[in-house]
Amino acid sequence: MSDPRKESLIVERFEMRASTEPKEGELELYSLFSIIFGFLGIMLKYKICLWVSAVCCVAYLSNLKSKDSSVRTILSPVSLSLMGLVMAYFGPNSNLFV
């Protein structure tokens, strides 16, 4: 059988898919849960919600794609959960958190 390879047919920067798309639903869910629990924790003064938010935030960060790491999208769940935890343990009203 003849060699199928042909250097003249090399396509520079060949890309069949514009971006490989691992299902983003889960990724967005983690971010969404992180934000929701962060808000709930801060508004209702529940430490549990804040911790759940922090766990979701870690899951979100670990599932990030290397390509789409825009700072704004990453920062919102991270800052919210961190801010909540800081408020709950070091803030002036930390004794109000259940």
Add this chain to the structure above:
Amino acid sequence: MKINKLIIFALFVLLFSLFSLSISQSNDVTTDSEEFINYDGGSEAPEDKIPPPTTTTTDNDKIPSTPTPKKPNNWILESCFILIIIGYIANYFIGSKANRELIQLWGAKLQPVFMSNFSKTGNRGDFTILKVNPSSYSFIATGRNNCFGLQASLDLKKRHDLFSILLDFIGYGNPDRMTLEIAMNKENMDPLVFALVKTKSLKKFKSDNSDVDLFCSKYTGSSINTLSNSFGVLCDTDILPSLLLKQQEIQVINQNENLIELFHFTDHSLINPKYPKALKFVFKIPKASEMDKLVLLTRVALHYIDVVANLELPKNYKAKADKLRDKAKENIEKQAQLERQEEIQKKKFEKKLKEKEAIGKLTPEQQRKKDEKEYQKQLKKRTSGGKTKVILG
């Protein structure tokens, strides 16, 4: 690997039980504190713990302004969640490593196959596999007869994600998958749409792919009698199964029934508009010990590049396929025209509405002037060219 998962699962269950315990404890504490809100029996115990109020308040304001007693913090909740986070991070590294090892094995097994078929493998030509995230990798090869190139997407189980592992335990996880997408040369492919899908997912596949939905129907002819029942064949012309599924190929498909998910050959691919003629194969990645099966299936996939490129449909079938495509094209054009007309009508209607609104905003005197103007315009129209109609009794 399984033992590792079991340990993580056990750890998670333990943490969850601790967590629920801490919730129940915190609930008990809150009810106690509420019970003592209005208690002013002069007991000494709460006063020890409550810090004295900083501002002087009136009698009415006393109850709401009293600060809630600070509960003894036993740090169960915090330690629980910190353990979960540490467990998650540890699992991230363990899972990522497991996936990386699987990809390395895949690369070692399949490198000779791709090297012997493509002159450039990987982005720089040195068989590099791109990491998209810890569970998905991508590989590109180009420089082969009859095709522009190939992209292999490897979607592995999310072993780095603790929650996905838990889902996998319950049975909702996805298996490790390899998707091969091949862009065919434009001139080297007759018009055809052909798909070999698992019977279970036939309906979903049809609804997801517009080309299959437009042109294909389920094939039930005699040329695939030996094919396993778990597969269904969809094609636009009845001759395709007999041309594409020879006895040899059917045998390989039957032998690796549990690994094959999809064969999809089309000249109307939606993957990339730049390459409308494409072949797509989806295989499950087997255990490390059975990786040779995947090598065989990849060889079959690459073999199909030449088969499809050299396929010549008989004239009557080609005419039928062309007719189908012309019809579809006509339908699409008709629909586009209808949409354009609708848009024009919508714009006209909006314009009229705006005019009406503008008239409604005018003062009565302006309206009278406008009516007069219109009346004079109409009169002019009637008397234009000196022709007047005289109606006699």
